[in-house]
Amino acid sequence: MKKILVLHTGGTIAMSADEAGNVTPGAENPLDNYQSSFGADIELETEDVFNVPSPHITPERMLQLKQRIDKAAHEGVDGVVVTHGTDTLEETAYFLDLTLPNELPVVITGAMRSANEIGSDGLHNLETAIQTASTPDAAEKGVLVVMNDEIHSARYVTKTHTTNVATFRTPTFGPIGLVANKGVVFFESLLRSTVCPIQSVTDNVFLIKAYAGMGPELFDAIAQPTTHGVVIEALGAGNLPPATLPAVQKLLDMQIPVVLVSRCFNGIAQDVYAYEGGGVQLKQMGVIFCQGLNGQKARIKLLVGVSAGMSTDELARFVATANS
Ligand SMILES: NC(=O)C[C@H](N)C(=O)O
The missing domain is CATH 3.40.50.1170 (L-asparaginase, N-terminal domain)
Structure with a gap:
């Protein structure tokens, strides 16, 4: 029984x-x-x-x-x-x-x-x-x-x-x-991800969706010392409108982890495009590309990693793929 x-x-x-x-x-x-x-x-x-x-x-x-x-x-x-x-x-x-x-x-x-x-x-x-x-x-x-x-x-x-x-x-x-x-x-077995035995949890991790013609406003609004992280649902394979870039850079300068996923329903985000605001530039700026998770799950993963006290490098590895 x-x-x-x-x-x-x-x-x-x-x-x-x-x-x-x-x-x-x-x-x-x-x-x-x-x-x-x-x-x-x-x-x-x-x-x-x-x-x-x-x-x-x-x-x-x-x-x-x-x-x-x-x-x-x-x-x-x-x-x-x-x-x-x-x-x-x-x-x-x-x-x-x-x-x-x-x-x-x-x-x-x-x-x-x-x-x-x-x-x-x-x-x-x-x-x-x-x-x-x-x-x-x-x-x-x-x-x-x-x-x-x-x-x-x-x-x-x-x-x-x-x-x-x-x-x-x-x-x-x-x-x-x-x-x-x-x-x-x-019909399929999965390996578990890394387990984080956290004791407390932060709530100050934000999720922002990109759109055509997006400017800096939403990113500027969360550029606060109390912000522990940001997930961006970016366009297509992982790109942002150029007008957002200075505000994203400001978040990175404040040591706030910025994680990127695609707003597309299927597929993964990658640094494919080398135009202004394209994934290549975003990756060079220090944006963490997360592959295989949607925005709300990438936010949960970032929030758990921050709550576990991970360093910036550890967070980047932890959030980079769904499997890590
Ligand atoms: N089907 C549901 O459970 C939806 C409901 N609004 C909830 O999430 O509590």
Whole structure:
């Protein structure tokens, strides 16, 4: 028999819709009435860590969740399932991936339809997440996201649709497994990234998206001694409009790490173009190119690296690829 700890944090999976169709968290969490269909095979222990919509999740709350899962490793559980709102699920999943030691399978899930909507996906996602967390193969793969019968790595998965139940996708690579009628199938194994056992967390890492005609204003606004880092979602393969360059240089002069990813949905950022504002110039200036992560995940990685007290050189190595 497997023992699985289920930690609820809120989100649509824990909400209900009213007659007008507005979805809100109620006084009672509908997941508290969940009847497991696993019988004697799986023993569930359930806890409400918090009950908030995921736009209310902060790095501080992510750390609190990590610390609860750390404790679970000494409580004889075989796996952990976290339920979470989907809006920032990928950020919490990646934060846990970067900070938890890889002893236990940890699976995060949520729902796109609330508990009382027709075709609600919450209980199905919860069951498949529990099934995945109780599979020995789920260990050593980093934190997993299970939604709509697919298993994704926390490192790459992203929310791609505002309402569709098939919203979680892994651009470029695809899912690493699926939950089929007869069980869990992994078709790819992944190596975990470096684990940072952080004790506290900074929030002052910003994410800025580049656009045609962009000027220095947004970069100037965060050129403060309290800023610990910036991630830029740059254009195409990794380029910026020329008018941003003096402001980016100012951030670098202030020893603020500046990390660049592409705003494109697929592909990686590289120093390909040698025109003004092109990747070649940005790399020479000291901008760190991060390959394989989207903006919100690169921000989580930078934030974790800064919180772990990494030097500028260590941060550059840590954030440069999704695999480091
Ligand atoms: N489907 C969801 O869970 C979305 C909700 N707004 C949340 O992230 O809390």
